[in-house]
Amino acid sequence: MADADTHRTIETVFRIEQARLIAGLTRMVRDVGLAEELAQDALVTALAEWPKSGVPDKPGAWLMAAAKRRAIDGMRHEKMAARKHAELGRDLDQDADSAAEAIEAHLDDDVGDELLSLIFTACHPVLSPEARAALTLRLIGGLTTDEIARAFLSTEPTIAQRIVRAKAALRESGLSYEVPHGAERAPRLASVLEVIYLIFNEGYAATAGDDLIRADLCAEAQRLGRILAGVAPDDPEVFGLLALMEIQASRLKARVGPDGSSIPLPEQNRAQWDQLLIRRGFTALNRATALGGQSGPYALQAALAACHARARTAAETDWGKIASLYDALRTVMPSPVVDLNRAIAHSMAFGPHAGLALIAEIEQANVLRNYAPLPAAKGDCLLRAGRPAEARRQFEAAAALSRNLREKEFLLARAAACDQVPTA
Amino acid sequence: MRVMVLVKATEDSEAGRMPTAELFEAMGKFNEELVKAGVILGGDGLKPSSQGKRVAFDGPKRTVIDGPFAETRELVAGYWIWEVKDMAEAVEWVKRCPNPMFGPSEIEIRPFYEMSDFGDVVTPEIRERDERLRDQLKDR
Numbered sequence: 001m002a003d004a005d006t007h008r009t010i011e012t013v014f015r016i017e018q019a020r021l022i023a024g025l026t027r028m029v030r031d032v033g034l035a036e037e038l039a040q041d042a043l044v045t046a047l048a049e050w051p052k053s054g055v056p057d058k059p060g061a062w063l064m065a066a067a068k069r070r071a072i073d074g075m076r077h078e079k080m081a082a083r084k085h086a087e088l089g090r091d092l093d094q095d096a097d098s099a100a101e102a103i104e105a106h107l108d109d110d111v112g113d114e115l116l117s118l119i120f121t122a123c124h125p126v127l128s129p130e131a132r133a134a135l136t137l138r139l140i141g142g143l144t145t146d147e148i149a150r151a152f153l154s155t156e157p158t159i160a161q162r163i164v165r166a167k168a169a170l171r172e173s174g175l176s177y178e179v180p181h182g183a184e185r186a187p188r189l190a191s192v193l194e195v196i197y198l199i200f201n202e203g204y205a206a207t208a209g210d211d212l213i214r215a216d217l218c219a220e221a222q223r224l225g226r227i228l229a230g231v232a233p234d235d236p237e238v239f240g241l242l243a244l245m246e247i248q249a250s251r252l253k254a255r256v257g258p259d260g261s262s263i264p265l266p267e268q269n270r271a272q273w274d275q276l277l278i279r280r281g282f283t284a285l286n287r288a289t290a291l292g293g294q295s296g297p298y299a300l301q302a303a304l305a306a307c308h309a310r311a312r313t314a315a316e317t318d319w320g321k322i323a324s325l326y327d328a329l330r331t332v333m334p335s336p337v338v339d340l341n342r343a344i345a346h347s348m349a350f351g352p353h354a355g356l357a358l359i360a361e362i363e364q365a366n367v368l369r370n371y372a373p374l375p376a377a378k379g380d381c382l383l384r385a386g387r388p389a390e391a392r393r394q395f396e397a398a399a400a401l402s403r404n405l406r407e408k409e410f411l412l413a414r415a416a417a418c419d420q421v422p423t424a
Numbered sequence: 425m426r427v428m429v430l431v432k433a434t435e436d437s438e439a440g441r442m443p444t445a446e447l448f449e450a451m452g453k454f455n456e457e458l459v460k461a462g463v464i465l466g467g468d469g470l471k472p473s474s475q476g477k478r479v480a481f482d483g484p485k486r487t488v489i490d491g492p493f494a495e496t497r498e499l500v501a502g503y504w505i506w507e508v509k510d511m512a513e514a515v516e517w518v519k520r521c522p523n524p525m526f527g528p529s530e531i532e533i534r535p536f537y538e539m540s541d542f543g544d545v546v547t548p549e550i551r552e553r554d555e556r557l558r559d560q561l562k563d564r
Contacts, residue, residue, distance in 0.1 A: 008512055009512075009516070011512075012510075012512040012513050012515075012516045013516055015509065015513065016461065016513060016516055016517070112460060115460070219507065222462075222507070223462040223463075223507060224462065225462075226459070226462035226464075227460065227461065227462035230456075230459040230460040230461075230462065231460060276465060276466060276505065279466075280465065280466070
């Protein structure tokens with residue numbers, strides 16, 4: 001094999017194996033930063049040896065054996081506990097093939113658990129959500145700092161520093177690097193899911209003309225969600241989040257017009273929705289429900305997305321079901337934005353007066369006073385209730401609040417159209 | 425990127441010969457690995473072409489042809505749909521697949537068209553806005 005080919009193969013193998021290498025090494029050396037360095041050392045060794053010896057049959061196990069050998073050299077240096085050292089040394093002093101086989105067998109047993117513990121570590125609540133996202137993309141997604149910087153519209157030094165600080169914070173916090181169980185698990189898992197959804201939403205916010213790596217964040221988050229579902233198959237909210245991402249991603253192609261403008265859901269060409277992702281979303285949502293998680297915040301949001309996915313035309317949308325899902329969502333995820341969406345759903349299901357009553361409650365709370373969608377929704381309800389003059393004022397107010405030029409134009413057009421509607 | 429991984433037919437698969445228990449197990453393990461890596465989106469096995477049909481098009485004419493079809497090695501016996509970073513990653517995963525057939529066999533990898541393949545629809549205005557944003561970032 002030509003050297004260039006071998007190099008490409010090595011880099012690809014490394015990218016595939018990187019997360020499990022770091023996961024296994026972290027468990028061994030109890031330090032994510034050191035584990036990452038050891039994995040890099042193994043890559044360097046492979047780049048030196050494989051062009052001569054050929055790519056081994058079990059390249060992942062080979063890399064792990066090489067990295068562990070380096071780790072043990074390091075431990076000898078640090079005079080680690082003699083017994084532990086002897087035990088590990090015994091495995092690795094055998095000839096390379098049988099050591100690789102031993103590691104391969106071990107990988108099969110433990111890889112899920114180790115990978116899961118690495119995900120929990122990278123998403124540890126001691127880190128800020130931004131640091132967690134960067135570290136997760138670096139360690140589990142295998143993205144370079146440059147790629148992460150471009151994806152988050154940041155600079156490479158900023159991201160590199162964020163990752164270095166995150167690793168140091170983990171080292172100093174004296175974590176156990178174990179998969180959390182019992183009462184600790186739910187909040188730790190929430191932290192993981194938050195990070196994955198944050199990554200997804202960064203990608204979702206990307207527009208045409210953005211660096212493609214930014215839009216790729218959706219795919220990256222979906223992949224993380226799928227990995228998590230593979231290694232934590234009994235946590236319902238993992239499947240709730242996966243379902244939510246798969247269904248939202250199914251509309252990525254349909255929501256952008258040829259001129260780059262975003263197309264709202266009712267106007268999208270539903271034939272462009274990705275049926276494979278929708279089906280995967282439904283499967284994940286069923287799994288969340290089967291695990292008893294249908295009332296989790298992600299599962300409820302996924303169920304909302306599923307209602308739209310199920311409707312073959314916008315007119316077929318089951319607004320009654322959507323209204324009841326929002327009723328449930330606001331109890332587990334209270335937020336004024338959820339309340340507004342609930343009001344819109346109620347207006348669609350039970351008529352504009354139902355919507356106006358709920359909007360009045362939100363107005364009283366006064367937290368969304370500068371939020372353009374609030375007067376926009378009110379205007380829509382008023383128009384449908386046969387009060388075009390009042391509707392017009394609401395659309396104008398919404399246009400004044402909107403910072404998005406296209407949205408502003410759209411709202412002003414709606415305001416102008418109110419003149420053509422007869423008062424009821 | 426999304427790829428379709430096509431397991432090509434052999435005389436055995438066309439004869440409907442079932443894989444051994446060992447192969448089933450090895451395939452199961454491989455599939456599990458793909459799941460844990462977040463690679464797999466879907467896939468299935470297909471029955472022999474003797475149970476398939478073809479519709480031939482020629483202008484307005486439609487002719488239905490019953491299987492089996494002759495070019496065994498060009499037929500598809502099964503497929504996966506994978507999400508991978510690039511073709512090199514797809515190749516690397518396919519290399520790890522146990523031989524799905526009794527004798528020599530082939531697996532073909534074909535990328536799907538993606539949104540970025542239609543990149544020309546990006547208008548000059550969008551490109552300009554993007555460059556402006558990038559300039560602003562440099563100043564920070």
